Amino acid sequence: xxLDIRNPGKQAELANNFRAAQEWIIPPSEMQPLPSSHIPVPxxxxxxxxxxxxxxxxxxxxxxxxxxxxxxxxxxxxxxxxGSRAWKDVLSNSYSSSTSGNWSWDTSDQSVPSTPSPPxxxxxxxxxPLLTPGDDVNExxxxxxxxxxxxxxxxxRKNSMKVMFKCLWKNCEKVLSTSSGIQRHVRTxxxxxxxxxxxxxxxxxxxxEIEINMDSLTEGLSSLTPTSPTTCGPPPVFPxxxxxxPHSERINMNSSHSPTPTLLSQSAPSTLCHIRTDxxxxxxxxxxxxxSIGEKRQPAAITHSTVIKNHALxxxxxxxxxxxxxxxxxxxxxxKVYGMEKRDMWCTACRWKKACQRFTD
DNA sequence: GGTGCCGGGGA
DNA sequence: TCCCCGGCACC
Numbered sequence: 001x002x003l004d005i006r007n008p009g010k011q012a013e014l015a016n017n018f019r020a021a022q023e024w025i026i027p028p029s030e031m032q033p034l035p036s037s038h039i040p041v042p043x044x045x046x047x048x049x050x051x052x053x054x055x056x057x058x059x060x061x062x063x064x065x066x067x068x069x070x071x072x073x074x075x076x077x078x079x080x081x082x083g084s085r086a087w088k089d090v091l092s093n094s095y096s097s098s099t100s101g102n103w104s105w106d107t108s109d110q111s112v113p114s115t116p117s118p119p120x121x122x123x124x125x126x127x128x129p130l131l132t133p134g135d136d137v138n139e140x141x142x143x144x145x146x147x148x149x150x151x152x153x154x155x156x157r158k159n160s161m162k163v164m165f166k167c168l169w170k171n172c173e174k175v176l177s178t179s180s181g182i183q184r185h186v187r188t189x190x191x192x193x194x195x196x197x198x199x200x201x202x203x204x205x206x207x208x209e210i211e212i213n214m215d216s217l218t219e220g221l222s223s224l225t226p227t228s229p230t231t232c233g234p235p236p237v238f239p240x241x242x243x244x245x246p247h248s249e250r251i252n253m254n255s256s257h258s259p260t261p262t263l264l265s266q267s268a269p270s271t272l273c274h275i276r277t278d279x280x281x282x283x284x285x286x287x288x289x290x291x292s293i294g295e296k297r298q299p300a301a302i303t304h305s306t307v308i309k310n311h312a313l314x315x316x317x318x319x320x321x322x323x324x325x326x327x328x329x330x331x332x333x334x335x336k337v338y339g340m341e342k343r344d345m346w347c348t349a350c351r352w353k354k355a356c357q358r359f360t361d
Numbered sequence: 362g363g364t365g366c367c368g369g370g371g372a
Numbered sequence: 373t374c375c376c377c378g379g380c381a382c383c
Binding site: 333335336349350352353354355356 | 367
Binding site: 352 | 375376378
């Protein structure tokens with residue numbers, strides 16, 4: 001299904017639909033700011049890595065702060081767009097550009113519906129029995145969507161990807177949280193147009209969507225800001241849209257070796273590229289390594305993710321028909337040579353019940 | 362039954 | 373990443 005997101009009438013209609021759906025989930029009367037003390041820490045968070053995450057987050061912000069100043073401070077708040085972008089936009093307004101043009105957490109904007117969600121009321125819980133008041137705040141909405149769409153993907157992954165919009169104009173590294181904002185930026189700053197009526201869609205070619213893994217970023221930022229951005233992350237769209245625009249980037253900031261400057265330092269439309277990392281939990285980015293009958297298993301070539309994919313996707317064949325097992329080598333192995341008594345003399349692999357490294361075939 | 366080692370899990 | 377072990381195929 002394709003929606004013409006540039007059709008103003010359609011936009012308004014869909015925006016209304018969206019609001020109606022949102023209010024159906026959480027009645028407006030029950031929407032209230034959540035005290036920052038309620039912001040949960042993900043259960044799997046390790047305190048030991050916190051300092052590193054802070055450093056990384058600081059690095060991100062430092063890099064961003066070097067971007068040229070381009071935002072028009074008078075820009076009006078973006079209007080939600082239909083479809084998935086509406087979700088992203090409406091719920092991502094807490095990641096907004098400050099008036100200095102730098103991308104940052106805007107903690108002053110408390111009016112947008114993307115501020116931390118309140119605990120759902122009892123009524124809401126009746127409607128969505130999977131929700132419990134004790135659930136993490138940042139999982140409330142995703143949980144409901146999880147329930148409604150029977151998403152089999154573990155909910156932990158749902159909040160990690162944040163879509164941002166980056167200006168691709170040469171020497172402009174503007175990053176905004178909304179497509180309408182970046183369109184306005186391109187239109188007014190680069191194309192020299194002043195009003196929306198001037199728009200012919202050309203600005204679409206000068207920005208790209210980038211997906212940022214917010215897990216680690218927000219971990220670091222959570223200690224730098226009074227409210228945790230993770231509490232207002234966008235409800236996930238699973239599988240996440242591989243963006244409709246012809247240009248998109250996916251940037252995983254989850255690992256320390258992911259070069260943050262990559263996010264910000266490139267740009268010119270012609271240099272566009274897709275950046276993807278092979279992360280085991282990056283659900284929709286699926287690499288499937290099929291194992292054919294008779295293929296010799298090659299452990300070194302199997303990544304963690306492929307292990308998971310294989311586990312999920314490959315139906316075990318009858319043992320008699322497998323034939324995938326590596327033929328037993330002729331050489332004597334550590335076990336045979338040294339015996340169980342001298343197990344400490346075995347090679348490491350043998351001790352770990354792995355393929356012998358000392359007496360290879 | 363002994364052996365080799367894959368796959369998975371815990372720390 | 374290290375270490376261990378269940379489990380399975382091969383001998």
